[in-house]
Amino acid sequence: MSSFDIRLQRVIDTTPDVAFHHWVDADSRRSWCAPDEGSTVVEAETDLRVGGSYSFSVVGPTGDPMYREEGVFEVVEPPHRLVHTARMHLPDGSTVETRVTVTFEEREGKTLLTLFDAGYPTEEQRDEFERGWPDFLDAYEHSLAS
Amino acid sequence: MVQYSVAALDRAFSALADPHRRQILDRLGAGPVSVSELAAPLDMSLPGVLKHVRALEEARLVQTHKQGRTRWCQLSRRPLDQAARWIDERRDRWERQLDHFVRHIEATKGTKG
Numbered sequence: 064m065s066s067f068d069i070r071l072q073r074v075i076d077t078t079p080d081v082a083f084h085h086w087v088d089a090d091s092r093r094s095w096c097a098p099d100e101g102s103t104v105v106e107a108e109t110d111l112r113v114g115g116s117y118s119f120s121v122v123g124p125t126g127d128p129m130y131r132e133e134g135v136f137e138v139v140e141p142p143h144r145l146v147h148t149a150r151m152h153l154p155d156g157s158t159v160e161t162r163v164t165v166t167f168e169e170r171e172g173k174t175l176l177t178l179f180d181a182g183y184p185t186e187e188q189r190d191e192f193e194r195g196w197p198d199f200l201d202a203y204e205h206s207l208a209s
Numbered sequence: 210m211v212q213y214s215v216a217a218l219d220r221a222f223s224a225l226a227d228p229h230r231r232q233i234l235d236r237l238g239a240g241p242v243s244v245s246e247l248a249a250p251l252d253m254s255l256p257g258v259l260k261h262v263r264a265l266e267e268a269r270l271v272q273t274h275k276q277g278r279t280r281w282c283q284l285s286r287r288p289l290d291q292a293a294r295w296i297d298e299r300r301d302r303w304e305r306q307l308d309h310f311v312r313h314i315e316a317t318k319g320t321k322g
Contacts, residue, residue: 097277098277099277102277151277153279155240187244187246188245190245191255191280192278194255195278198278
């Protein structure tokens with residue numbers, strides 16, 4: 064069965080060590096995993112070890128659940144590489160499961176972040192999530208700077 | 210007679226004048242749907258579907274909101290109700306006129322018969 068992938072890259076103005084932990088630590092995720100206006104991360108947990116799991120839940124302005132994501136770490140190599148499964152629970156009760164690989168490489172004092180989000184069942188779904196990812200990356204960068 | 214916003218009716222009818230957009234409205238009748246789910250049965254690319262969704266949004270027939278990495282669409286009933294009422298009112302009036310006409314013919318027949 065064929066599947067569809069997303070690959071995005073950004074240069075982040077910090078060291079790989081800071082970039083890695085800001086990406087995955089639960090407290091940091093509270094600051095950037097809810098990029099939509101009025102939305103809030105209400106729960107975030109990270110057990111950073113191979114076989115450990117993470118999760119976070121986001122609610123909208125009125126406190127209604129918006130989405131929830133959870134996964135299990137498969138590779139944990141701070142500060143350069145992270146691989147985990149990602150199951151996203153969508154508002155209609157459906158789920159999408161992909162495998163996310165994030166690498167952090169030093170580039171002249173900054174960090175090249177590469178996101179590889181693989182295994183979308185349909186091209187349409189991949190395209191939709193590909194449009195949504197940049198808001199998360201913007202929020203991630205913004206929260207690093209503040 | 211109910212007052213209509215001419216601009217709102219124009220927008221609604223012109224948005225309805227496309228089979229893909231009517232298909233999208235059919236689909237949304239069952240509840241909110243993500244744009245990728247809308248695209249799948251339409252055999253259309255995501256940008257193509259988004260173009261139609263935007264036209265429906267401008268006509269206020271559909272509302273969309275982003276939820277994390279996905280975008281969701283839902284029906285907005287009011288403009289559709291207004292368009293339906295506009296048609297209903299005219300149909301009622303034409304039917305009443307037809308009734309008058311039929312009664313007039315029958316009455317005329319009666320005087321001659």
